[in-house]
Amino acid sequence: MNKLLKALIFDNQLTLSVLDTTDMVNDAIKIHGLTPLTAAALGRTLTVSTFMSSNLKNKSDKLSVTVAGGGVGGKITVCGNGDLQMRGSIDNPTVTLPLRADGKLDVGGCVGKNGRLTVTRSMGLKEPYSGSAKLVSGEIAEDFTSYYALSEQQPTAIALGVKIGKDLTCVGAGGVIIQALPFATEETLKKAEDIMANLKNVSTLIEEMGAEKVIEKYFGSGVKYEEYHPEYKCLCSKEYIEKLLISLGKPELDDIIKCEGEVKVKCQFCQTEYKFGQKEVDELFK
Numbered sequence: 001m002n003k004l005l006k007a008l009i010f011d012n013q014l015t016l017s018v019l020d021t022t023d024m025v026n027d028a029i030k031i032h033g034l035t036p037l038t039a040a041a042l043g044r045t046l047t048v049s050t051f052m053s054s055n056l057k058n059k060s061d062k063l064s065v066t067v068a069g070g071g072v073g074g075k076i077t078v079c080g081n082g083d084l085q086m087r088g089s090i091d092n093p094t095v096t097l098p099l100r101a102d103g104k105l106d107v108g109g110c111v112g113k114n115g116r117l118t119v120t121r122s123m124g125l126k127e128p129y130s131g132s133a134k135l136v137s138g139e140i141a142e143d144f145t146s147y148y149a150l151s152e153q154q155p156t157a158i159a160l161g162v163k164i165g166k167d168l169t170c171v172g173a174g175g176v177i178i179q180a181l182p183f184a185t186e187e188t189l190k191k192a193e194d195i196m197a198n199l200k201n202v203s204t205l206i207e208e209m210g211a212e213k214v215i216e217k218y219f220g221s222g223v224k225y226e227e228y229h230p231e232y233k234c235l236c237s238k239e240y241i242e243k244l245l246i247s248l249g250k251p252e253l254d255d256i257i258k259c260e261g262e263v264k265v266k267c268q269f270c271q272t273e274y275k276f277g278q279k280e281v282d283e284l285f286k
């Protein structure tokens, strides 16, 4: 089960979030046919986006994240809401790259660092809020740390990890994210930095001990936390696709039917294919 544990730590000076997104990454692998490399790139982005979604005020508020760094994987898109229903895609799900010299997946090469990451939050009827930052390394955690510092002026420490087993399923994925509240002291920040420096292999920690034990081991057994259950869930529907088609206009759709026999629309996030014949297209414009 996917988990997000949230707590206030060190005299309520910091917020701590520990995520186990193993099942979410496995759902993404199954839907998109991801390689270990693209699973790591999309999985890390899904994980940090789950954290960001948990900071939305209302369950119906929406988050959308794009990471476009010009790497071999192409653009990553992740969407979510305050209810922690997450979905994502990557342009080139089947690419691979040689392992780095240290034996790790070359996520930086997959994502690239020549570009930006953009975060958009939509809250009800208000104008959507959008912020962006230049990518630092394409390794995702560093990029979002930089985004928080530059675009949101929020000191944030982020560790993310996705570990893929021999059978190409994800055996451990998650993250540890700490944010400083405005009154956090230098001493507390130093303490948090030291802990994060020791938290190198988050995916292995999640695999071997789970999110609860990570809190206990690194932040003490007395930490009280709230538990949430994020999931990979696409919210597309036939009605939603119909609205998109109507916005294209009937002549365009008639043209497609003439050439291809039917209108096929595949959802980018769950790969569900919606098909519309002439009769159904006519119905849409009645």
Ligand SMILES: [Zn+2]
Binding pocket: 234, 235, 236, 237, 267, 268, 269, 270, 271, 272
């Ligand atoms: Zn879908």
